[in-house]
Amino acid sequence: MKTTTALTFGFAAALTAAAQAENRIDTIRPDAPELAAHGDYPVGVRTLELSDPGRIDVLNVTDDAIPTYDRPLTVELWYPAAAGTTPGTTYDTVIRDGQTATQLQGMATRDAAPASGETFPVIVISHGYPGNRYLMSHLGENLASKGYVTVSIDHTDSTYSDQTVFGSTLLNRPHDQRFVLDQMGDPEVIGADLAAITDATTAGLIGYSMGGYGALIYGGAGVTKASTEYTWGTPRGLLEANMAGTESHAKLTDDPRLKAVIAIGPWGRNTGFWDAEGMKGFSRPLMLIAGSVDDVSIYNAMRMIFDETSGTTRHLLTFNHANHNAAAPMPAPAESYQPVETLEFVPFEHYADAVWDTVRMNNITQHFATAFMDLHVKGDADKATYFDLVPNSDDSAVSVNEDGTPKPDNSQWQGFPPRTAKGLRFETKQAGE
Structure with missing residues (x-):
């Protein structure tokens, strides 16, 4: 028995190592919630220079000049591909x-012919500081397979390769998010x-960390006057372009x-970029996703965002004991497991969480993002049932009849297999609350 166990463990370890070496972004675990599964469309992908x-x-910018330039933005665009695409x-x-x-591996096909006969809404994806257009590539591919044109941005001055002054990102x-949406039609x-297949009049937005910061501003939450005056921020008060109450x-x-926003670990409330009055201006359906021990965006500050965005119905999904890498980043590439001379930390830490498995978090995010965008962007009212949940997942329980239909006291989280809705919290506030 011990020999068999050792062989089984060794085989499992070998499979894990192989998956890491492949750097797959498209893994769906057998215990993933229902809507994490890939959709019916094969996926194509193209890289565009905007x-x-x-x-x-x-x-x-200097004391004497505010120059302008043609701002370059590279994007990765995923889309439903023609039937039969390999x-x-x-x-x-x-x-x-x-x-x-x-090198990452996924399910999309480079420059595949698009699907035909229908149009698909747009989802814009915006990474953290620093990051790049592949950090949430698992969402780009996954949502494209379900009938979305997804576009993920390399934000100039904010990528791994060109990270520079923070003031550029703040402004x-x-x-960037709106400009990229402008280009999609x-x-x-x-x-x-x-x-021909893109409905650029209907869109959602998913932002992580500084991407979430931008998404909240785009969605209506203007920043404070005080934040436009920070010496470490955007120079010469130029952040007033994003300030609440300005034209x-x-x-x-x-x-x-813009029909709906998902903000994952959004940064900014922790440093006074918003106040309660500015948050009231946010007007789109909102889903916040956060780790309960986030020490970057600060979990309690994100709860303030949840409380103060009273102009809309909003949800807060919490990964208990997760830090800032909750939900958004793809699995850590194999190359990130080793120290590098230019960083004071092992780059693995940029992607992974100390408690949660990344693929597990990705699958949960894919599930909720699918339900949320289908409900608010596609108008699929049936997806509302995926948000009618007991707040503490650990309190959920399966109670079904012999034929599998739920009993009145069934409280299992919709779409989660038995015994898998654990370690999560889901809260909802209605507009006006």
């Missing part, structure tokens, strides 16, 4: 140090074949295309 003219060049591609990128090469995030930018912020947020 340029937004006339943006403020924050890096070169799955599988690789993504060449770098890990957290901005130098060490890695540019929401404007233009056949001269994304190609006539992709434009510029009102113009940014006046966008009927």
